[in-house]
Amino acid sequence: MIRELLTRHMDTYVNTTSPNSSSIHASCYTYPPGSYIFTAFTVTNILLLLPLYIYILCFGFQHWCKQSHSETMNPLDVFTYHMVAMEIVAICGSTVCCCGAYTDHGNMIVAGCNTFAIIACVKMFFHVLTCVERYVAIIHPVTYMSLNKTGGVRIRNVSMGCVWLTCSGLIALRLLVNKNVNMILFFCNLALSLIISFFCNLSVLRVLNRPGPGEEGGNKGKTDTVKQKAFVTITAIMVVLVVRFGGNLVCTSLSSSSVLSGSDLCAVKISGVWFGLASSYVLPLLYLHRAEKLPCFKYDKS
Template sequence: MANTSARHLPPDLYFYMLVGSADNLLGLPLNSWALMLIVSGKSSLVQSELLTLNLLVMENMCSMWYFFSFVTIFCRLHSLQLMLKFYHAMSVVGRALFQCHVCVDRYLAVLHPTVFLRYKQIKYRGACLAAGWLLIICCGLMHVFLPEGTALFYIVALLFLVPTLLTELFCSVSIVRVLRRPGPGQKEKEGNRQKKRAVNIICMVLVMLVFNVVPFILMPFLENLIKVELTTIAFTLSTVGSSVQALLFLSRAGKLPC
C-alpha cells in the first residue's frame, strides 16, 4: 500500500479507508461483546466455542491494526510499513484459515460424529489452533520479506487460499446435502426450521469467504488487464464481514432477536 499525502490519495486508498472503516467500526464492538460473553461464561462454553473464540480474537486484532494502518498512509516510516504488511497477511490468512477450521469442525459433527467426538477434546483442538496461529505468523513474516507483485508472492498466496477455499466449499456442500435430506418419517416438503437456518448460515459464511479470498486469487490475472492498483482493493475486500461470526454467536446465545 503506497504512502502518500492527504491531498493526493489515490482512489484505492479512499476505498480502503471508507469501506474498511465502516466494517471495522461495526465489527470491533460486536466482536468484543461476543468475546466477553465467551470468556466470562462457563468453561464448557469456552471449550465448545474455542474456534469462535480464536476467530474473534483475530478479528479484534485485525480491526485495531486496521485503524493503526491510517498512520502508515500518511507516514513513511519503514518499520510501520513492515508492520502493516504483517497485518495484511495475518488478516487474510487468519480469517480464511479459521473460517475453514470452523467449517471442517461442522463437517465432522454432521457427517462423522464419532471422529468429531474424539477431535472435540481440548488437546486436539488446542494443537490444531496452535498450528493455525503458527501458520498465520509464518505467512505474515513471508509477506514482510516477499516483495508484492512478484510471481513468488502470488504463488504463495494461491497455494494457501485455493486449497482453503476448495476445502470449505467441499465441506459446506456436503453439510448442505445432508441437512436437506428429510429425516425419518418426515415428508420431503415438510420444513425443518433449524435445518433451514443451518443451511442459510453455512451458505452465508461460504459466500463471505468467497468474497474475501477470490479477489486475491484473481488479482494476478486481472492486474495486466486493469490499470488499477488491485492489491489495496483486494485487502479491503478481505476485511469485509468482520462481524459475521460475532453475530452468529450472539444469535446462538440469544442476545439478538433473530
C-alpha cells in the same frame, strides 16, 4: 492542486518502476487515491467491526465465568473468539499502515500492511475449522461424540495453535524476507478454503433429509434442525468466501493488466480489501445468532 501533484507523482512513480516490485504495492498505500480507500476501509473497521469484536469477547468472557468447570465450550464459539482476536490484530496493523502512510514512515507501512495482509489470509483457517467441525458433527456423528468425550478439545486446541503459529511465522518471514508473496499466499489459502467449504456444504446437503443414527426411518424427508443449522452456517461461510475470491480476482486481474496504470491501478488494487469485509462479519454474526443476541431476529424465550 496538492491532490493533482500527488496523483501525478504516483503515476510517474508507478510507470518508472518494475511492475513486480514490492515498493509499488507500498506506494499504493502512501498516495491517493489508494491511501484514501485504505483509510476509509480502516476507519470502517474501527467504527463497525472493533466494537462488535469487543462485545463478543466481553460476552464470551461473562459466559465463561458463569459456566461450570465440567461444561465444555461450544467449539464454534471458540473458533469465533480466536478469529475475533486475530481480526483485532489485523485492525491494529491496518491502523499502523495508515499512520505510516500519512507520516511518510516506510517501516510502519511495511509492518502494518504485511501484518494486515497475512492475517487476512490466515484468518480463513478459522472459517475452514468451523466448516469441518460442522461437517464431522453431521456426517460422522458417532465419531464426533466420541471425540468430544476423549481428545476432541485437544485436537481443536492444537489446530488453533497451528493457525496462530502459522500467522506469526508468516508475518516474521515476510518482514525478514524482502519478497512480496502475499497475493500468492492469499489466493492459495482462499482457494483451499473454498474447496473445503464447498465439499462440506455438499456433504451436509446430501444428508439434510436423511435420518441420523438411532432415528426412525419415518422421519425421512423431514429436515433435522441441527443439520439445517449446520448447512446454513457452512453456506454462509462459503458465500462470503466466494464473494471475496471473485472480487479480489477481478481486482488483481485488472491491476495486473495493461488496461490501468498509475493511480488507477493502485485504486483497483487497494479496493480488493472491501470484498473481505463480509468474511469478517460472518462468524461474529453467526455467534450472536447462536447466543440469540441479534436484534433483527425474534427469539423464542420459552
